[in-house]
Amino acid sequence: MADPLIGVRRVGIAGLGRYVPEKILSNADLEKFVDTSDEWIVQRTGIKERRIAAKDQYTSTLAVAAAQQALDDAGMKGEEIELVICATVTGDQPFPATACRVGMEIGAKNAGGFDLAAACSGFVFATQVASNMIASGQYSKILVCGAEILSRILDYKDRNTCVLFGDGAGAAIFTTLDIAQRGEYLGGSISMKGGAEDVLAQPGGGSRHPASLDSIEQRLHFMKMGGTKVFRFAVRVFAGLVRDVIEKYGKDEIGVIIPHQVNQRIIESAMDQAGLPMDMVFCNINKYGNTSAASVAIALREAYDAGRLEKGKLVVMPAFGAGMSWGHTLLRW
Ligand SMILES: CC(C)(COP(=O)(O)OP(=O)(O)OC[C@H]1O[C@@H](n2cnc3c(N)ncnc32)[C@H](O)[C@@H]1OP(=O)(O)O)[C@@H](O)C(=O)NCCC(=O)NCCS
Structure with missing residues (x-):
């Protein structure tokens, strides 16, 4: 970090x-x-x-x-x-x-x-x-x-x-x-591991599979996903990112964790692995599903409206997705 x-x-x-x-x-x-x-x-x-x-x-x-x-x-x-x-x-x-x-x-x-x-x-x-x-x-x-x-x-x-x-x-x-x-930026991380086009991707429309009748027939312009692989990856990296923050700043400094709103079960498993209670997380997945790049941004504003951003406390925002890619942003509110 x-x-x-x-x-x-x-x-x-x-x-x-x-x-x-x-x-x-x-x-x-x-x-x-x-x-x-x-x-x-x-x-x-x-x-x-x-x-x-x-x-x-x-x-x-x-x-x-x-x-x-x-x-x-x-x-x-x-x-x-x-x-x-x-x-x-x-x-x-x-x-x-x-x-x-x-x-x-x-x-x-x-x-x-x-x-x-x-x-x-x-x-x-x-x-x-x-x-x-x-x-x-x-x-x-x-x-x-x-x-x-x-x-x-x-x-x-x-x-x-x-x-x-x-x-x-x-x-x-x-x-x-x-x-x-408010919201002082303290740092973060940006990580990736390539070669995961078969795990989560929109295969068609780029230089690998340009648009053609064939790409349309094969439905390559739609998102494709191997759900189980993504699930395991997401739990592992999310828990790891949170553990890194705890190691550096201590559990008590964390005010709220606003993760990528991916799936309630992924969030629960990762929080369990990180040894933290679910009431430290802000979730709105039930209302919006996974909105990809929008998810943490929407949740951040809703956490703010809900009074979950505590003055002087850390706001931890872990995210992960296609690439595979993962990382976090850390703020002190
Ligand atoms: C997709 C996901 C919800 C599946 O949950 P799961 O507990 O792994 O599902 P299971 O393995 O128990 O069940 C899979 C079965 O459910 C079926 N299934 C998949 N989607 C379904 C749906 N919407 N409704 C009913 N059944 C469904 C599958 O076809 C499969 O059936 P089969 O066993 O007959 O082949 C889960 O893997 C997941 O959330 N993965 C992460 C996906 C994600 O968030 N991607 C974006 C990351 S940024």
Whole structure:
């Protein structure tokens, strides 16, 4: 784990936002498409419902709504933002970056921007990129979004995947700690192990399997997943990341753990392995399912609204996903 930043600018969070589409897809609704049941889904995952974007909403639409709430929370205007980072694997299109449209729609006239593709780890990785760019002095106000419309890449004939995921967006504004006055960035980690395209991926549409009649017939543009492998990996890395924080800071310093909202059973198993009680975790998986890069961002804003971010205590955000990739961001609220 990286040391707290020393001899550079201290960084904090000035504003948080989240947005989820209005349409709810319940487990009972899914029973109409695939051979599944509310009982199976709740027992195996803890998910009761998820949100689905409307036809005229794009990933940028969701990100802009979350970003607007984060700007209001920070008391900032879009034009003050200097850089937009949008973590997503379901951008408006492969290019240009979704960040470009987000920046334009919030009025960030002078900002730079780019997308960051690290699947479910995306927001947690992007928060570290943003924090270090502010710590270095290169930028002072960065908008980080985690936004996904996973429903557009889900195969609603595949019960192994379609029940697990949903749509949504979250956003955070990073700035220097003297302005933000809360959410000090203490460090984090970014890890990966390649070669897992058969474990969790959207195989079609890139240079490996460009779009063709064949790729469509083989349904390669939909998400594919080997659930059991992901389950074991997620429990192991999540528990390991939390144990590292405990070793360095002590259990009592932790105020709340806001993990990637992947599956209630994965979260419970990892907390058990880390030797921590479930009441230290913030969970909203029952309402939204897994929203990939948006999940930690949405949960962070909801934990804030629920009064779960305790002044002076650590906020631990572990995430993991396709790649395989995993890492965490550590804040002191
Ligand atoms: C997918 C997952 C919920 C399956 O749970 P599980 O306890 O491993 O499931 P089991 O092994 O007991 O059961 C698998 C069986 O359930 C079936 N099944 C899968 N999805 C189902 C569904 N939605 N409804 C009913 N049955 C389903 C499978 O076809 C399989 O049937 P079979 O044994 O006849 O082949 C679990 O592996 C998981 O959550 N993995 C992580 C996935 C994830 O979160 N990915 C994103 C990571 S970022």
